[in-house]
Amino acid sequence: MRLFISTIIILISISSTKADTIYNIIKIPNLEIYKIDNSNGLKYLRATKPFQVGIRNDNVTCFNSDIKNIEKKFQLIQKNLNIYQPNFLKKINLKYIVLCENLSVSEIDAAGVPNFKMKTLIIDINFNKKYFERIVHHEVFHIINDSFKDYFNEKEWKSYNPKNFEYAECSTCTDRINLSTIKKTNGFLTEYSMSTASEDMAEVFSFLVYDKKKVDEKLINDAILKNKTSFIKNNILKISNNFSFSK
Amino acid sequence: MIKKIKQTISEKILLTFLILLGIGFFGSYGLIKNKCLFVKKYDPQKLKFEKPENIAILNVPCGNVIIELNPNVAPNSVKRFKILIRSGEYNNVAFHRVIKNVLVQAGDLEFGKKDNLNYSYIGTGKSSLGTIDSELDKPFDFKKGSVALARTSEKNTEDSQFFILLKDAPLFEGEYSPLGKVIYGLDVLKKIKYNDKVEFVLRPDFINSFKMLK
Numbered sequence: 001m002r003l004f005i006s007t008i009i010i011l012i013s014i015s016s017t018k019a020d021t022i023y024n025i026i027k028i029p030n031l032e033i034y035k036i037d038n039s040n041g042l043k044y045l046r047a048t049k050p051f052q053v054g055i056r057n058d059n060v061t062c063f064n065s066d067i068k069n070i071e072k073k074f075q076l077i078q079k080n081l082n083i084y085q086p087n088f089l090k091k092i093n094l095k096y097i098v099l100c101e102n103l104s105v106s107e108i109d110a111a112g113v114p115n116f117k118m119k120t121l122i123i124d125i126n127f128n129k130k131y132f133e134r135i136v137h138h139e140v141f142h143i144i145n146d147s148f149k150d151y152f153n154e155k156e157w158k159s160y161n162p163k164n165f166e167y168a169e170c171s172t173c174t175d176r177i178n179l180s181t182i183k184k185t186n187g188f189l190t191e192y193s194m195s196t197a198s199e200d201m202a203e204v205f206s207f208l209v210y211d212k213k214k215v216d217e218k219l220i221n222d223a224i225l226k227n228k229t230s231f232i233k234n235n236i237l238k239i240s241n242n243f244s245f246s247k
Numbered sequence: 248m249i250k251k252i253k254q255t256i257s258e259k260i261l262l263t264f265l266i267l268l269g270i271g272f273f274g275s276y277g278l279i280k281n282k283c284l285f286v287k288k289y290d291p292q293k294l295k296f297e298k299p300e301n302i303a304i305l306n307v308p309c310g311n312v313i314i315e316l317n318p319n320v321a322p323n324s325v326k327r328f329k330i331l332i333r334s335g336e337y338n339n340v341a342f343h344r345v346i347k348n349v350l351v352q353a354g355d356l357e358f359g360k361k362d363n364l365n366y367s368y369i370g371t372g373k374s375s376l377g378t379i380d381s382e383l384d385k386p387f388d389f390k391k392g393s394v395a396l397a398r399t400s401e402k403n404t405e406d407s408q409f410f411i412l413l414k415d416a417p418l419f420e421g422e423y424s425p426l427g428k429v430i431y432g433l434d435v436l437k438k439i440k441y442n443d444k445v446e447f448v449l450r451p452d453f454i455n456s457f458k459m460l461k
Contacts, residue, residue, distance in 0.1 A: 021416035
């Protein structure tokens, strides 16, 4: 019995406390509130020190950013996320946006890391300027997809693709990473769309929300893309029938 | 014959100084040991309340904490809390989770009782009443002194455990079911035993009693 109690005391003594109320909610250390009085209820947090989190070996790493750098990017992020209504955000389970820089997952650079269970989206504010705004919506889609897995059936999605086309096994185990729009789309808006089904869906969603004009142009000569956009639109409208894709 | 030696003035001063030093030392030792010495005491009988039926008196080692419950924000949660308070279930229950200047948490009725404290499971215990749903829709300002029901990482798992904030936590709005606010005696809670390194406390302080005023 003494040995048992001693073991418990030792275990308690060697585990360090991460005593703060933000960690208590989203299990990410070293954060502070950046802005929480937003019209759609999103709470923006910023890293004050680097942090490491993740289900496997703390594989998500991000660094704190200079406050001036955050101020510069915040307007862009807020403008893009403000298109989502409070009810929609509640349904998809997104509440906290963590702003940091040089985000990586298992040492591979990432624009964002969604975690719908924690209602959190981590955004790298230093991500490529050219695609930054659109990618915010891309990452939001991953939250949507995780919250409504049944709606976004990958088997059905894959059935729209050209015959013999195969996605890669995962989004990080392929060199199809270019985010520029492909001239002759043939069902895929970007090279990154060809990585996995969920990335493909996220790309279509992000264009529909951020640059619908471009999608509409491509649809004229692309039946596959037409099916894919209909699929995304219909399922998003199932979640919220007043969701607006037009900018 | 023994010759009497008279004390010089400087010897007398030295002796007086040593006596005073001794008194000071033992006196301050007593003061330091009494952690409740400078904590203001509140007697609910001497205070006036607008809605005495919503006033709960939490008595802990350093005195009374007077809580005003707000059934308008989270009616089922407050109802559950009142039931447990009136039944005396919270008496002799540990403050098992204490984060210095952040929050104190108590209410584990299964593993946190003084006569049946279980360090292996404390914080995971339940009441015999079962869990209730989270009540998160109404606005509530989670300022210092706010009282709310604790839960597991999943929603709708509230039961008997509750926490009291020692600092503002605006992000708790929409996350935890609010019960009310401490209106007197927040300093009393700052004296609850904590551990600097971990949230869970060995040999914790206990709730002496928890009663409704009416």
